[in-house]
Structure formats: structure tokens, C-alpha cells
Amino acid sequence: MKKIVLVLVTLLVSLWADTLWLDETKKKKCCEAKLGVLPLKELSVKSGTLQENEKLKDLNGSVLYIRDMDGKIEEHNLSGSKITVTPQYKGNYHLFLKHQEVVDGVLNVQLSTYRFYNKEGNLSCSWTKEVRGKTSDSRYLSEPLPQLPFQLMMEKTIHNHHVNCCLYVGDIIPLKVYYKGELLKDVSVDVELESGWKNIIKSNNEGMMMVEIPKSTYEQEKGDKKRSEKLLVSATYDVNESGVYDGKSYTSAHYVMSIPLSFGDTPLEYESKTLAFATVIGVMLVFSLGLYYNRRRKRKTPKEIYFDEE
Secondary structure, X not given: OHHHHHXXXXXXXXXXXXXXXXXXXXXXXXXXXXXXXXXXXXXXXXXXXXXXXXXXXXXXXXXXXXXXXXXXXXXXXXXXXXXXXXXXXOEEEEEEEXXXXXXXXXXXXXXXXXXEEEOOOOOOOOHHHXXXXXXXXXXXXXXXXXXXXXXXXXXXXXXXXXXXXXXXXXXXXXXEEEEOOXXXXXXXEEEEEOOOOEEEEEOOOOOOEEEEOOOOOOOOOOOOOOOOEEEEXXXXXXXXXXXXXXXXXXXXXXXXXXXXXXXXOOHHHHHHHHXXXXXXXXXXHHHHXXXXXXXXXXXXXXXXXXXXXX
């Protein structure tokens, strides 16, 4: 009987300790935006891996922090099964999810961050915000959020192409991990793709981890030329600390934080395919013109025959 109870408790802790990550619902097209209507962002919270996960139906006890371009932070207590955000201005917004609970004497703290760019919003009083929001540096955090005891931070991405608005295959993502504002140097992050590819990246002597986005292993579907794939980066950290949370005491703490990202095939690949296609079309055109001109030259001019009837 004791073994059965122990197994059930172990399963409960392992299920609860799955990585949480924020997932945005299907994005609306720009042409669907209505004038005078504030944009609406809907997100859900998923637990597990990219391949095997389930949507959380009860977010009670979770807290959402919203950081805008000016560094202003809003705090919201969550309930229900989805998160609704209405950004006021155009620009980049950072969302931070925190859920913590004491299970079997362990304080489990699950964290996730998500960044999105708002294409709509009030332009009448946000022109400077809009300009500042499009700069590359404003998309990344400069320092850890004081509300989060443990944080996985994404630094400015190193691009291997001329497009720097999105993530593509071959880009390098610098990451750092902080605990209570202090940089951790002896840590590692787990990286996984929807296709099932996984890897563990360890930090260097300066506490930096460099994740290079690998080539997608998904088979390209017909009519899906620029398929976007999800990438999930997560970090864990265990600490021997005791305390009381929500009336329950704990003797250790387990921290998990994730960053869900999306990437596509490198633009250079499409450019090379376009160049190759244009080259083939050009060669075919030159060959056709040459063939046509050659046939025109070989075509005999009809001779006129005159009869003298006198």
C-alpha cells in the first residue's frame, strides 16, 4: 500500500513539474483589424513538451506580468483557461507567467515568458513609442524582472542574414539565467523542436549559452512554402531553501522557466531558389529568342517570277 501511495505522489509531482509555456492563439491578419477597436491577444498555457502537451483549464493561483516598451509592469491575477491581453500602443510587449505551489514539501515555481509585437494600437499619442518599439534593442530585456526569483533571459539574437525582425534557421540565440538577480554560470538549458529534436546547451565561463537554431526536420507540405516551427527553451534550478507558501511549509525549491519561440527557413534559401528560378527562366528565354532568330534567317525569301507576254 505504501508503495502505491509513493508511486502516486511521484506521478503527481512529475506531472505538475512539467514545463509550462505560453502559446498564442491563431493570429489575425492585418486586413482584419477594425478602426477604432483595440487589438486583442489571446493566449493559453500548455504543460508538457512541444510534442506531448495539454492545455491548462484552470489558471487560478497564477500571476501574469506585462512589461511594455517603457518598462512599466502590470500585474494580473489569472483565472479561467485563457489569457486575454489588450495592448494600447504599437510596439513590443513582454509577458511573464508565474505559477507556484507546494507539493510534497517542495516549492515548485513554474515560469514562462512570451514576447509579441502589436501592429495596431493608438497612434495619436504614441508616435515616439512606435519608432522606439521598432528598434532591435527594445525587443530584449536589459535586466531581470524583480518579481521573478528565477529567470531565463534572451539576449539580442545574432543573425546570419540581413533580416533581423524574425528568427530563422542558423540564427544564434544568446541566453542567460538569473537567480534573485544574480547571474548563474554553472547551468544549462534544454532545447526542443516540434519535430522531436532535443539538445542540452551548457553555459560558458561568463554564464552565456548560445543556441543555434537547427534546420527543421519537418517534411514540407504542398502549398506551405514558409512553414513556421516552434522552438522551446527551458531551464531548471533546484535550491535548498525552506519557507512557507500558501499555508504550506517547504524545505526545497524547484524552479523551471521556458521561452517559446517560432522560426522559419532562412530567407537566403528562398533568395537562392528565386535566383535559380530567374536564371533558368532567363536561359530559356535567351535560347528561345536565339532559336526564333535562327529560323527566321533560314527561312527562304520567295522569288518573284515575271513573264514577258509580248
